[in-house]
Amino acid sequence: MADDGLGAAWKLWRRRRYLVALLAFLGFFNVYALRVNLSVAIVSMTANRTDGPDEIEAEFAWGSELQGVLLSAFFWGYLVTQLPGGWLAGRLGGARVYGGGLLATALLTLVTPPVTRAGGAPWLLALRVVEGLFEGVTYPCIHALWARWAPPQERARLATFAFSGSYVGTVVSLPVCGLLANTVGWPSIFYVFGALGVLWFVTWIWQVREGPELDSRISNGELEYIQRSLGDVSQNKDLVHPWGKFLTSLPVWAIVCAHFCENWGFYTLLTQLPKFMNSTLHFDLKKAGFLSAVPYLVMAIILQGAGQLADWLVNRKLLTVTQVRKVFNCVSFGAQTIFMLLAAHLRTAAGVVSCLSLAVGIGAFAWSAFSVNHLDVAPQHASVLMGLSNTVATLPGIISPTLTGYIVQSNDDWSAIFYIASAIYLFGAIFYAVFASGERQSWAKAPPSSPPAPVNGAAAAAAAAAAAAAAAAAASYANPALELDTA
Numbered sequence: 001m002a003d004d005g006l007g008a009a010w011k012l013w014r015r016r017r018y019l020v021a022l023l024a025f026l027g028f029f030n031v032y033a034l035r036v037n038l039s040v041a042i043v044s045m046t047a048n049r050t051d052g053p054d055e056i057e058a059e060f061a062w063g064s065e066l067q068g069v070l071l072s073a074f075f076w077g078y079l080v081t082q083l084p085g086g087w088l089a090g091r092l093g094g095a096r097v098y099g100g101g102l103l104a105t106a107l108l109t110l111v112t113p114p115v116t117r118a119g120g121a122p123w124l125l126a127l128r129v130v131e132g133l134f135e136g137v138t139y140p141c142i143h144a145l146w147a148r149w150a151p152p153q154e155r156a157r158l159a160t161f162a163f164s165g166s167y168v169g170t171v172v173s174l175p176v177c178g179l180l181a182n183t184v185g186w187p188s189i190f191y192v193f194g195a196l197g198v199l200w201f202v203t204w205i206w207q208v209r210e211g212p213e214l215d216s217r218i219s220n221g222e223l224e225y226i227q228r229s230l231g232d233v234s235q236n237k238d239l240v241h242p243w244g245k246f247l248t249s250l251p252v253w254a255i256v257c258a259h260f261c262e263n264w265g266f267y268t269l270l271t272q273l274p275k276f277m278n279s280t281l282h283f284d285l286k287k288a289g290f291l292s293a294v295p296y297l298v299m300a301i302i303l304q305g306a307g308q309l310a311d312w313l314v315n316r317k318l319l320t321v322t323q324v325r326k327v328f329n330c331v332s333f334g335a336q337t338i339f340m341l342l343a344a345h346l347r348t349a350a351g352v353v354s355c356l357s358l359a360v361g362i363g364a365f366a367w368s369a370f371s372v373n374h375l376d377v378a379p380q381h382a383s384v385l386m387g388l389s390n391t392v393a394t395l396p397g398i399i400s401p402t403l404t405g406y407i408v409q410s411n412d413d414w415s416a417i418f419y420i421a422s423a424i425y426l427f428g429a430i431f432y433a434v435f436a437s438g439e440r441q442s443w444a445k446a447p448p449s450s451p452p453a454p455v456n457g458a459a460a461a462a463a464a465a466a467a468a469a470a471a472a473a474a475a476s477y478a479n480p481a482l483e484l485d486t487a
Contacts, residue, residue, distance in 0.1 A: 006219060006221055006222055014219075015222055016212065016215055016217060016218040016219075016222060017149050017150065017151075017154075017158065017212070017222070017226065018158075019207065019208075020145070020149050020208055021158045021161050021162050023200075023203065023204055023207060023208055024098075024142060024145070024162035024165070025161055025162050025164065025165035025168075026165060026200055026203075027098065027099075027102055027138070027142075027162075027165065027200060027204060028138070028142075028162060028163060028164075028165030028166040028169060029165040029166070029168055029169035029172070029200075030102055030106065030169065030193070030196060030197045030200050031102060031105075031135060031138050031165075031166060031169065032165075032166040032167070032169035032170050032173065033169040033170075033172065033173035033193045033196065033197075034102075034105050034106060034109050034131070034135065034193055034194070034197055035074060035135065036169075036170055036173055036174060036177075037109070037173060037177055037189045037190060037193055038070070038071060038074075038128065039071060039174070039177075040173075040174060040177035040178050040181060040189065041177060041181060041186045041189045041190070042062075042067055042070065042071065043181075044181035044182075044185075044186040045058070045059055045060045045062075045116075045186050046058050046059075046060050046061070046062050046067065060116075060120070060121070062121060063409070064405050064408055064409040065405045065406060065409050066121060067405060068401045068402050068404060068405020068406070069125070069401075069402060069405070070121060070124060070125055070128065071401040071405075072397060072398045072399075072400075072401040072402050073124075073125045073128040073129050073132070074128045074129070074131055074132040074135075074397070075132055075267075075394050075395075075397030075398045076129050076132060076398060077128070077129040077130055077131065077132025077133035077134075077135075077136060078132035078133070078135060078136040078394050078397065079132070079136065079391060079394040079395065079397075079398065080132075080133060080136060081101075081132075081133050081134070081136030081137050082136050082137075082139070082140055082386075082387040082388070082390045082391035082394065083140075083384065083387040083388060083391055084137070084387075085097060085101070085136055085137030085138070085139075085140040085141055085383075085387055086140035086141070086143075086144070086383040086384035086385070086386060086387030086388075087241075087383075087384060087387070088137065088141075089137075089140055089141040089143075089144035089145075089383040090144060090239055090383060090384070093144070093210040094141040094142060094143070094144030094145035094147075094148075094210065094383060095141075095145055095204070095208045095209065095210050096210070097137050097141045098137065098138055098141035098142055098145065098204075099201055099204045099205055099208075100134075100137075101134045101135055101136070101137040101138050101141070102134075102135070102138060102197055102200065102201060102204075103197065103198065103201040104134035105131050105134045105135045105197065106193075106194045106195075106196075106197025106198050106200075106201065107194065107198070108127060108130060108131045108134070108194075109131065109190050109193060109194035109197065110190065110191060110194035110195070110198075111127075112124070112127060112187075112190040112194075113186075113187035113190055113191070115127055136390075136394075139386055139387075139390045140383045140384065140386045140387035140390065141383060142159075142162060142386075143159075143374055143375065143382040143383045143385075143386040144382070144383035145208075145210070146158060146159055146162075146375060146382070147230075147375065147379050147380065147382050147383070148210065148211035148212065148230070149211065149212060149226065150375070151225065151226055151229035151230060152229055152230070152375075153229065153311065153314075153315055154311060155311070155372050155375055155376075156306075156307040156308075156310040156311045156314075156368050156372050157307040157308050157310075157311050158307075159307065159371060159372045159375070160303050160304075160306060160307030160310075160364075160367055160368050160371065160372070161303075161304065161307060163303065163367055163371060164299075164300050164303040164304060164364075167296040167297075167299045167300035167303065168296075168300045170293065170296035171293045171296045171297040171300055172293075173193065174293040174296070175293050176192075177189045180192060212226045212227070213227070230379075239380060239381075241381055241384050242381075242443050245441070245443040246381070246384075246385065246388060249377075249441060249443070250435040251373075251377050251435060251436055251437035251441065252377065252385060252388070252389075253431075253435065254370075254373075254431060254432045254434075254435040254436035254437070255370050255373045255374060255377075255385070255389050255436070256388065256389045256392050256393070257427075257428055257431045257432060258329055258333075258366065258369070258370035258373075258428050258431075258432045258436070259370055259371075259389040259390065259392065259393035260389075260392050260393045260395065260396065260424075260428070261333065261424050261425055261427065261428025261429075262333075262363055262366050262367070262370070262393070262425075262428070263393040263394070263396045263397065264396040264400060264420075264421055264424045264425075265336060265340065265359065265360070265363070265421040265424070265425060266360065266363065266396075267396045267397040267400050267401070268396070268400045268401075268404065268417060268421055269295060269356060269360060276414055294353055294356075294357050295353075295356050295357040295359070295360035295361060296360060297357075298357045298358070298360065298361030299360050299361045299363055299364050301361070302361050302362070302364035302365070303364035303367060303368070306328065306364045306365045306367070306368040307368045309368075310324050310328060310368045310369070310372075320438060321376055321438030321439065322436065322437050322438035322439060323438075324369070324438065325369040325370070325373055325376070325436055325437075325438045326369070326432065326433055326436050328365040328366065328368050328369040329365070329366045329369035329370055329428075329429070329432045329433075329436070330429045330432060330433045331365060332362050332363055332364075332365040332366035332369075333366060333425045333426070333428050333429035333432070334425075334426075334429050335358070335359070335362045336359045336360075336362055336363060336366075336421075336422075336425045337422045337423075337425040337426045337429070338422075339355045339356070339358045339359035339362070340355070340356075340359050340418045340419075340421045340422040340425065341418065341419070341422045342355045343355040343356050343359065343418050344414075344415040344416075344418035344419055344422075345415070369432075369436075370389075370432070370436075373436065373438065374386050374389070376437075376438045376439065376440065377437060377438075377439070377440060377441045377444060378440065378441055378443075378444035379440070379444070380444065381444060403420075404417050
């Protein structure tokens with residue numbers, strides 16, 4: 001960490017950018033808790049239960065194929081708002097759209113039980129589609145925020161720490177959902193996590209601003225450090241996105257491909273693992289919820305160190321940005337290919353959970369590569385590029401649960417699901433190794449339209465110094481052979 005005038009690097013509480021990262025982490029915690037709750041709830045909603053000597057029929061008689069459709073419905077809406085979310089972040093601000101999207105999802109989650117009981121599967125399907133529409137803006141918007149808050153020297157650690165909230169949310173919500181369903185009833189799942197989402201939103205709008213120059217609580221030293229590192233990244237509502245360049249850029253398509261491949265395996269397990277544990281390994285709902293959370297616990301732990309390691313390798317000039325992104329992504333995908341193949345041939349709980357835990361956990365290194373790569377190649381367009389890659393990467397959320405439901409209902413062959421995921425991981429590793437880049441692209445090097453304007457009392461001279469040093473700082477991050485000015 002360069003000198004930001006706030007003392008020792010470990011004193012994170014002095015730095016506003018780390019508070020933003022913490023709240024973004026908690027935001028993604030809620031994003032995924034609200035997303036995966038149905039994966040556990042639907043098992044309770046559609047299973048017969050015993051009450052003493054009596055067996056009570058399931059509240060909803062939905063077959064495996066219909067359940068697959070309901071689990072994929074969220075992603076139908078999620079797919080639609082990726083690109084609009086990135087565009088809105090540039091006009092309204094990433095913090096506002098991120099918070100608003102999560103709040104709307106939380107409110108819709110709160111009304112899920114009465115709506116489902118009133119209208120059955122069609123109403124639940126419609127509700128999940130609308131939830132997906134609102135939650136679809138979250139990932140693109142957070143890159144708009146990092147484009148203004150994250151110095152290049154800390155880009156991977158800040159972004160991956162925030163993203164790791166997704167996996168912690170999965171780790172916590174899967175077993176908690178199982179406990180709530182068994183002890184209180186499936187409606188409590190939606191009430192508890194919907195209320196947590198509303199509480200997070202109140203904290204977010206109170207503490208987070210669109211950029212450091214708008215934050216009255218930030219120190220002059222930290223503000224100057226961020227501006228010196230980033231240069232002019234202030235919100236430009238008139239920014240024109242070069243769509244032709246996006247769609248013909250192989251480094252952009254490498255990001256898109258990697259995002260799609262990682263999400264295929266992730267969404268397959270995210271939506272289907274509780275059912276797999278219950279139907280194939282014969283665990284009850286509570287135990288299936290706990291075991292289903294293990295892979296995401298491993299990923300959440302590894303992700304904390306993966307981002308730190310990526311930044312350390314670049315800042316120590318041991319590897320270039322391009323090399324770090326490729327090595328992290330391709331090693332991760334290669335290992336995931338192997339562990340998914342092993343899972344296809346094992347039928348013991350310990351063996352399957354171990355393989356799937358390692359497959360998902362090692363994906364943390366891929367997330368430290370492709371998920372921040374948008375900020376490398378075109379920081380001013382990062383929110384829209386994330387919208388583009390996440391649009392394509394949402395397709396697995398639609399296709400995989402439906403395909404899994406069809407295959408399982410037809411011949412009860414879970415090994416085919418793991419074979420498909422392995423092949424997709426392998427393709428992603430090859431494509432990213434050949435075409436990815438960690439350097440700012442020529443079409444993203446247009447001069448800034450206006451200098452940043454500190455508003456919290458920092459001297460105007462600091463802004464001028466920041467603009468003068470920006471080119472050197474950016475060049476140093478892109479080319480480790482240059483010395484980074486951290487004065």
